[in-house]
Amino acid sequence: MMYKLKIPEDMDKIQNLKMGDVIYITGKVFTARDEAHQLMLELHEKGESLPFDPSKMVLYHCGPVVKKEGDEWKVLAAGPTTSSRMDLFEKDVIKIYGIRIIVGKGGMGDNTAEALKNIKGIYATYTGGAGALAAKSFHKVENVYFLDELGSPEAMWIFDAIDFGPLIVSIDPQGNNWNKISRDEMEKRKKEIFKIIDQS
Amino acid sequence: MNIEETILEAIRTAETSIPYDVFEHIRVAYENETNEVSKSQLNSILDNVKYAKEKKLPICQDTGTQTFFLDVGYDFPYKKEIVNAITASVAKATNLYYIRPNAVDPFTGKNPGNNVGRFIPYINWFLREGNDATIYVLPKGGGSENASALGMLKPGEGIKGIKKFVVDQVIKAGANPCPPIIVGLGIGGGSDLSMIIAKRALLRPLGQRHEEKRVADLELELLDLLNKTEVGTMGWGGRTSVLDVHIEYAYRHPASLPVGLVVQCWADRRAIIKVDSSGKVEVKQ
The missing domain is CATH 3.30.360 (Dihydrodipicolinate Reductase; domain 2)
Known part of the structure; x- marks a missing residue:
C-alpha cells in the first residue's frame, strides 16, 4: 500500500504501517549519522537536551552536500547513508528521544527493530545513492545544529520535506524486519551456491 | 587548460555523471529485473543519474x-x-x-x-x-568501501576457496554497499598488493574482460555465482546483485593465497x- 504522511500530524498512523508499504513524507526531517547519535546520547547523560524536539520529526541517516547561498543553505544531494552503523546507538536514541520514524538504507538489526516495536515506530529505506533526486524533496533548510563541532556531513540538519519518497517500510511496528528475513534467505542460498562450487 | x-x-x-558503460549495465539490469521492488529502485537510480547530469549535481x-x-x-x-x-x-x-x-x-x-x-x-x-x-x-x-575484505587463504583451498570467500563476503555485505555492485578482486601478491590491485581492477570499464582467458572465465563464473545470491537492488532481491566482476592477479608466496576484495557501489x-x-x-x- 502507498501512503502520504504529514509529520508530525500523522504520527499516530505510523502504527498501522506494514513491512513493504511505500510512504511519502511531508514535514520536518533531521539528519543524524554516527557522531550525531553519539552526541545525542552524551547530551542525555549530561542531563542536557537537544535544541529541537526530535520526536516530532523523522530521523534521517544522511550526510548531505549543502551549499551556502547568501544566508540560506541549499541541499544539493541528500541520499541515505548506511544505517547499520547506527545500530550501535539506535535502540537508546529511540527510547530516550521518542523517535518513531527512521529513514536510511541497507537495513537495521534486531535491537533497533525491538526498540521500534516498543514505541510502535518504523524504519524505512530510500534508494541508496539517489542523492540528487532525494535533495529535490528538501526544498528548505530550516536550521543546522553542531555544524562547527561536527562538520557538515555529521551535523544535524533540519530539512523541510515535501513528498520525500518513495520510502519502503523495512521494519514495521509489529517488529517485522526485512533485513533479518532476507539475511536468513541468503544464508540458505549461500549453502546452495557452495554446493555448486564444490561440484565444479 | x-x-x-x-x-x-x-x-x-566523475561526481555528476557516470560513465556510459555503467549506465548501460544498470539500464539492462532494469530491463531484466522481475522483482518489482528492485525494479522500482533501479528506476529511481536511472532517474537520479539523468537528473544529476542535467543539473550538474553530485x-x-x-x-x-x-x-x-x-x-x-x-x-x-x-x-x-x-x-x-x-x-x-x-x-x-x-x-x-x-x-x-x-x-x-x-x-x-x-x-x-x-x-x-x-x-x-x-x-x-x-x-x-x-x-x-x-x-x-x-x-x-564509504558504504561500499566498508564492504572491502582481505582473505589470507590457504593455498590448498585453491580457486574453490576464492569463489567461496567472495560469495560469502558479498552476502555478508548485503544491501549495505548499495547493490547492484561491482566487485574488484586481487588474487595473489601479499596482503597490501592484493588489495591495491583489487581496487585498480575497478578502473576497467564494465563488460571488459581480463586479457587472459583463464582470468576472464573466472570473472564470468563469479558474476554468475554472485547473481545467484539474489541480494538484488538495495537488498530487495532479484536477478541483478552484481553488475560485473573484475579480477587482477599477482604472483604469490608459495605459502600464501591472498584475496583482496574491493566493492564499488552502483554509482561507479x-x-x-x-x-x-x-x-x-x-x-x-
Missing part, C-alpha cells in the same frame, strides 16, 4: 574519498606539478561544493573541511615505459585524464 583546472573538471565530471551525497591512480611514464616531466594540482583541485572542488568535505582525523573525527589531510587525497603510482601519464579519478564511497564514478609530454591534457570518461 592548465592541469589544476583539468583535474577540477574531471572531479566534477549523483550521490557521498562524493567519496578522492582517489587517484596515476599511470606514469618514467620520462614524464610533470610529476610534481600533478601532485600539487591534485591537492589544490580537491580543496577547490570542496570549496565549490562539487564534493562533500569527506576527510576527517581518525582519532578526533575533526573535519578540516577541504578533503585534504595526512595521505589524503590518496595517490597511487604505477610507473611504466613512456613520457606521458594517465590519471584515473575514482571517488570511492570515474574519469580519466591523459597528459602528454608537452603538458597537453584531455578528460575522458
Whole structure:
C-alpha cells in the first residue's frame, strides 16, 4: 500500500504501517549519522537536551552536500547513508528521544527493530545513492545544529520535506524486519551456491 | 587548460555523471529485473543519474574519498606539478561544493573541511615505459568501501576457496554497499598488493574482460555465482546483485593465497585524464 504522511500530524498512523508499504513524507526531517547519535546520547547523560524536539520529526541517516547561498543553505544531494552503523546507538536514541520514524538504507538489526516495536515506530529505506533526486524533496533548510563541532556531513540538519519518497517500510511496528528475513534467505542460498562450487 | 583546472573538471565530471558503460549495465539490469521492488529502485537510480547530469549535481551525497591512480611514464616531466594540482583541485572542488568535505582525523573525527589531510587525497603510482601519464579519478564511497575484505587463504583451498570467500563476503555485505555492485578482486601478491590491485581492477570499464582467458572465465563464473545470491537492488532481491566482476592477479608466496576484495557501489564514478609530454591534457570518461 502507498501512503502520504504529514509529520508530525500523522504520527499516530505510523502504527498501522506494514513491512513493504511505500510512504511519502511531508514535514520536518533531521539528519543524524554516527557522531550525531553519539552526541545525542552524551547530551542525555549530561542531563542536557537537544535544541529541537526530535520526536516530532523523522530521523534521517544522511550526510548531505549543502551549499551556502547568501544566508540560506541549499541541499544539493541528500541520499541515505548506511544505517547499520547506527545500530550501535539506535535502540537508546529511540527510547530516550521518542523517535518513531527512521529513514536510511541497507537495513537495521534486531535491537533497533525491538526498540521500534516498543514505541510502535518504523524504519524505512530510500534508494541508496539517489542523492540528487532525494535533495529535490528538501526544498528548505530550516536550521543546522553542531555544524562547527561536527562538520557538515555529521551535523544535524533540519530539512523541510515535501513528498520525500518513495520510502519502503523495512521494519514495521509489529517488529517485522526485512533485513533479518532476507539475511536468513541468503544464508540458505549461500549453502546452495557452495554446493555448486564444490561440484565444479 | 592548465592541469589544476583539468583535474577540477574531471572531479566534477566523475561526481555528476557516470560513465556510459555503467549506465548501460544498470539500464539492462532494469530491463531484466522481475522483482518489482528492485525494479522500482533501479528506476529511481536511472532517474537520479539523468537528473544529476542535467543539473550538474553530485549523483550521490557521498562524493567519496578522492582517489587517484596515476599511470606514469618514467620520462614524464610533470610529476610534481600533478601532485600539487591534485591537492589544490580537491580543496577547490570542496570549496565549490562539487564534493562533500569527506576527510576527517581518525582519532578526533575533526573535519578540516577541504578533503585534504595526512595521505589524503590518496595517490597511487604505477610507473611504466613512456613520457606521458594517465590519471584515473575514482571517488570511492564509504558504504561500499566498508564492504572491502582481505582473505589470507590457504593455498590448498585453491580457486574453490576464492569463489567461496567472495560469495560469502558479498552476502555478508548485503544491501549495505548499495547493490547492484561491482566487485574488484586481487588474487595473489601479499596482503597490501592484493588489495591495491583489487581496487585498480575497478578502473576497467564494465563488460571488459581480463586479457587472459583463464582470468576472464573466472570473472564470468563469479558474476554468475554472485547473481545467484539474489541480494538484488538495495537488498530487495532479484536477478541483478552484481553488475560485473573484475579480477587482477599477482604472483604469490608459495605459502600464501591472498584475496583482496574491493566493492564499488552502483554509482561507479570515474574519469580519466591523459597528459602528454608537452603538458597537453584531455578528460575522458
